[in-house]
Amino acid sequence: MTLIVDRPGPGPARPYRFPQVVRRTVAGGQVVAAHLPGQNLAVALLLLDAGAEREPTGKEGLGAVLAKALEEGTAQRDATAYALAIEALGTDLVIGLDWDSFQVSVQVPVDRLAAAVELLAEAVRTPKLDPDDVRRVRDDEATALRMDWANPGPRADAALRADLFGADNRWGRPMYGDPESVAALDVEDVTVFHSEWFIRPGTLVVAGDLERVDLDALGAAAFAGTGGGPVGRGAPIAVTPRDGRRIILVDRPGSVQSTLRLGHPAPHRAHPDHVPMTLAGTVLGGAFTSRLNHLIREVRGYTYGIRGEFGTSRRFGRFAVSSGVQTAVTAPALVEAVGEISRTQETGVTEDELAVARSWRAGQLSVELQSPRAIAAALTTLVVHDLPDDYHARLRESLLAADVAQVSAAAAEHLHPGSLTLVVEGDAALIRDELAAAGLGEIV
Amino acid sequence: MPDSGYPWPIETTRLDNGLRVVVSEDRTAPAVAVNLWYDVGSRHEPQGQTGFAHLFEHLMFEGSVNVAKTEHMKLVQGAGGSLNATTNPDRTNYFETMPAEHLELALWLEADRMGGLVPALTQETLDNQRDVVKNERRQRYENVPYGDAWLRLLPLLYPPGHPYHHATIGSMEDLNAADLATFQAFHATYYAPNNAVLTVVGDASATEVFALADKYFGAIPARPEIPPAPDGSVVPGGRPAVETVTADVPAPRVFVAHRTHPFGSAGYHVVTVLATVLGSGRGSRLYQRLADGERLAQPDLVGAYGVDLAHAPAPLIVTATARPGVSAERLSAGLSDVVDELATVPVTAAELDRAKALLSTAWWRQLSTVDGRADLLGRYATQFGDPARLADQLPALLAVTSEQIAEVAAEVLTAADRVTLTYLPEETS
Numbered sequence: 001m002t003l004i005v006d007r008p009g010p011g012p013a014r015p016y017r018f019p020q021v022v023r024r025t026v027a028g029g030q031v032v033a034a035h036l037p038g039q040n041l042a043v044a045l046l047l048l049d050a051g052a053e054r055e056p057t058g059k060e061g062l063g064a065v066l067a068k069a070l071e072e073g074t075a076q077r078d079a080t081a082y083a084l085a086i087e088a089l090g091t092d093l094v095i096g097l098d099w100d101s102f103q104v105s106v107q108v109p110v111d112r113l114a115a116a117v118e119l120l121a122e123a124v125r126t127p128k129l130d131p132d133d134v135r136r137v138r139d140d141e142a143t144a145l146r147m148d149w150a151n152p153g154p155r156a157d158a159a160l161r162a163d164l165f166g167a168d169n170r171w172g173r174p175m176y177g178d179p180e181s182v183a184a185l186d187v188e189d190v191t192v193f194h195s196e197w198f199i200r201p202g203t204l205v206v207a208g209d210l211e212r213v214d215l216d217a218l219g220a221a222a223f224a225g226t227g228g229g230p231v232g233r234g235a236p237i238a239v240t241p242r243d244g245r246r247i248i249l250v251d252r253p254g255s256v257q258s259t260l261r262l263g264h265p266a267p268h269r270a271h272p273d274h275v276p277m278t279l280a281g282t283v284l285g286g287a288f289t290s291r292l293n294h295l296i297r298e299v300r301g302y303t304y305g306i307r308g309e310f311g312t313s314r315r316f317g318r319f320a321v322s323s324g325v326q327t328a329v330t331a332p333a334l335v336e337a338v339g340e341i342s343r344t345q346e347t348g349v350t351e352d353e354l355a356v357a358r359s360w361r362a363g364q365l366s367v368e369l370q371s372p373r374a375i376a377a378a379l380t381t382l383v384v385h386d387l388p389d390d391y392h393a394r395l396r397e398s399l400l401a402a403d404v405a406q407v408s409a410a411a412a413e414h415l416h417p418g419s420l421t422l423v424v425e426g427d428a429a430l431i432r433d434e435l436a437a438a439g440l441g442e443i444v
Numbered sequence: 445m446p447d448s449g450y451p452w453p454i455e456t457t458r459l460d461n462g463l464r465v466v467v468s469e470d471r472t473a474p475a476v477a478v479n480l481w482y483d484v485g486s487r488h489e490p491q492g493q494t495g496f497a498h499l500f501e502h503l504m505f506e507g508s509v510n511v512a513k514t515e516h517m518k519l520v521q522g523a524g525g526s527l528n529a530t531t532n533p534d535r536t537n538y539f540e541t542m543p544a545e546h547l548e549l550a551l552w553l554e555a556d557r558m559g560g561l562v563p564a565l566t567q568e569t570l571d572n573q574r575d576v577v578k579n580e581r582r583q584r585y586e587n588v589p590y591g592d593a594w595l596r597l598l599p600l601l602y603p604p605g606h607p608y609h610h611a612t613i614g615s616m617e618d619l620n621a622a623d624l625a626t627f628q629a630f631h632a633t634y635y636a637p638n639n640a641v642l643t644v645v646g647d648a649s650a651t652e653v654f655a656l657a658d659k660y661f662g663a664i665p666a667r668p669e670i671p672p673a674p675d676g677s678v679v680p681g682g683r684p685a686v687e688t689v690t691a692d693v694p695a696p697r698v699f700v701a702h703r704t705h706p707f708g709s710a711g712y713h714v715v716t717v718l719a720t721v722l723g724s725g726r727g728s729r730l731y732q733r734l735a736d737g738e739r740l741a742q743p744d745l746v747g748a749y750g751v752d753l754a755h756a757p758a759p760l761i762v763t764a765t766a767r768p769g770v771s772a773e774r775l776s777a778g779l780s781d782v783v784d785e786l787a788t789v790p791v792t793a794a795e796l797d798r799a800k801a802l803l804s805t806a807w808w809r810q811l812s813t814v815d816g817r818a819d820l821l822g823r824y825a826t827q828f829g830d831p832a833r834l835a836d837q838l839p840a841l842l843a844v845t846s847e848q849i850a851e852v853a854a855e856v857l858t859a860a861d862r863v864t865l866t867y868l869p870e871e872t873s
Contacts, residue, residue, distance in 0.1 A: 039812065
């Protein structure tokens with residue numbers, strides 16, 4: 001045999017250091033920046049406390065419609081002139097919206113960053129919000145959602161969320177809204193949401209070569225004309241897992257796969273068990289090597305992939321599994337997935353599995369945090385969750401220090417296989433009887 | 445901004461067995477990207493074996509002589525690394541990004557599956573991954589609205605027998621017929637060191653990588669004759685193709701496609717800028733004319749892009765989706781008008797500057813990670829014989845003129861040579 005038989009061990013460890021973090025108060029707002037020496041590209045991201053959770057119940061999709069409306073012209077120029085000005089710098093406005101924040105960012109060669117931030121601020125702080133434009137953008141967004149909801153997934157996601165958290169709560173409804181909620185928005189909803197949340201200063205996150213960036217000037221541009229302080233947030237929402245499993249069947253006639261969404265409520269982001277929960281989730285479903293992916297994909301061949309993990313935001317969290325499986329194996333795939341969740345809850349993780357999970361999560365901190373975009377996202381995590389500058393270094397240490405007992409205890413405590421809601425979006429006529437017979441729970 | 449499109453060192457060598465090795469050192473972060481380009485893709489597949497190159501890619505993760513089944517992923521993830529592989533008509537690439545101290549592990553794993561896959565290949569593994577790939581086909585192409593557009597466009601663009609006629613995912617019928625011996629032969633034929641490029645970018649020196657490459661890959665024998673794919677460089681044109689599909693889709697959607705120039709050619713540089721003028725961003729012609737102006741198209745769903753294929757005239761795909769109340773005919777006519785005008789209405793300096801600025805950002809974004817750099821270096825080494833040609837790509841794009849765009853549009857975007865694929869929603873009761 002010509003190949004080297006023995007697997008090589010690692011070379012000397014080369015410690016990863018998160019870039020130096022710079023924090024400044026400028027013009028009433030906060031600037032949080034990371035220095036990336038020699039990097040040609042830079043990202044600036046304005047972080048506003050205007051996440052989906054700030055949308056009133058019944059007004060889901062408000063943030064997404066406002067995001068589109070920001071680009072329909074400003075106090076200084078019309079929509080076309082704005083598009084040409086910002087794209088001539090090599091960027092568009094990139095919008096990110098989650099439960100906890102609204103993010104709008106630009107990504108440009110570093111020498112164009114100042115001009116790009118000025119244009120970003122122009123759209124966010126002084127949009128024209130002409131009523132005709134807002135109505136048109138709203139109609140377009142409703143159509144875009146209707147198109148998106150023709151794909152498998154969004155309806156199943158909505159059914160799971162409503163069942164876990166209750167559709168009478170904002171966090172029990174889809175993060176981006178649905179076609180009906182968006183279509184029902186009016187112009188005033190949008191202008192009021194803007195005046196309430198988009199002229200508070202917020203935080204400007206910058207990732208780039210700070211020797212070629214004037215942070216004070218960027219902050220001054222981003223926070224010009226802003227006012228109002230931070231607004232308090234509610235306490236974490238405790239949701240009690242329900243008694244007994246249930247199945248929700250979402251009919252999609254002709255579907256050649258069943259889209260699976262399994263879940264139950266779980267703790268919020270700041271819970272002290274965050275790290276062991278993350279690792280338990282990684283062993284169960286968070287990595288290619290996970291128990292779920294191994295069994296359902298690599299042994300059974302039921303799917304192209306299956307993932308499961310704890311998802312957490314500031315006020316609430318959930319454990320959720322997602323996959324698409326061939327229609328004919330819907331029931332056995334569900335039985336086996338529930339089986340792996342139960343096994344993990346009952347007997348915990350093994351040292352072999354945990355060794356992979358903790359090294360992988362820790363290693364990803366150096367492997368995935370390379371681009372300005374990735375660094376900006378990491379800084380955003382610091383701001384949204386009030387974490388210290390050395391958070392990533394501490395996270396690495398706590399990941400590597402977590403032992404089998406801690407992670408197994410987190411699995412025992414935070415997995416609730418008996419309380420799962422099993423959402424199945426597929427061809428109901430083909431799968432209903434088999435699901436009813438599988439003994440997994442009542443179809444509701 | 446630097447004058448070169450690649451302001452990092454590039455060093456190359458070739459082992460005695462023909463394996464080309466490319467190294468680009470960058471000590472910024474303690475991470476290293478390892479990337480293998482094998483010069484085999486779905487263009488090599490004979491009739492009746494569509495989808496085999498891609499299914500084979502799956503088998504490469506299932507163990508080799510010194511790596512047990514399931515161990516490959518476990519070793520890479522257990523070292524903190526990210527990994528994946530992709531197959532397209534031209535080539536198959538395998539890549540992992542590792543904390544730098546695990547470089548040697550990555551090279552050992554790649555060498556083991558290059559030199560020792562066949563003895564570990566079993567019927568059970570093949571059957572399992574065949575099922576996985578069939579589910580990949582269902583998930584990505586069959587179970588989503590418009591998901592089969594690419595499967596339909598390719599045979600309209602390229603005639604039977606052309607290496608790009610069929611899609612990389614293959615047909616269910618061929619996947620069902622795949623037998624073990626074919627895959628053993630596939631590996632023996634194409635997975636040879638002289639048919640591959642190994643690229644390492646990041647926290648490692650060229651000297652170190654060259655020595656490790658020789659240690660792990662050096663004894664894998666070269667294969668003397670590797671059969672080439674069928675020649676696809678000339679595609680007979682002059683025949684418009686039209687296909688209309690009625691399906692379970694939420695709105696009419698139109699694709700206009702043309703054969704242009706091969707990736708890497710001067711003509712394709714022009715097509716890249718042209719596609720950006722035409723379809724990228726709110727300042728693009730498609731957005732301004734169809735989404736904003738006449739309001740025929742859904743704003744988020746207009747676009748134009750070249751598909752980076754190097755062994756035949758590469759496709760340019762232009763697409764738009766109708767706003768409620770707009771017919772497919774009206775949208776299709778509008779789309780054709782905007783494409784036709786590329787030859788007749790000169791691209792302005794502002795349009796050109798906008799496109800070049802967007803392309804510059806996209807360029808530096810791709811180069812902002814070690815894995816992005818490794819894949820591009822491997823591409824240029826594989827397809828053009830010289831990774832350093834990568835540095836010329838950005839300056840070449842920035843040198844494209846308005847006149848060149850009009851010339852190329854007049855040459856390759858004629859209505860007589862156009863493929864039009866239209867989706868219509870089923871009648872609902």
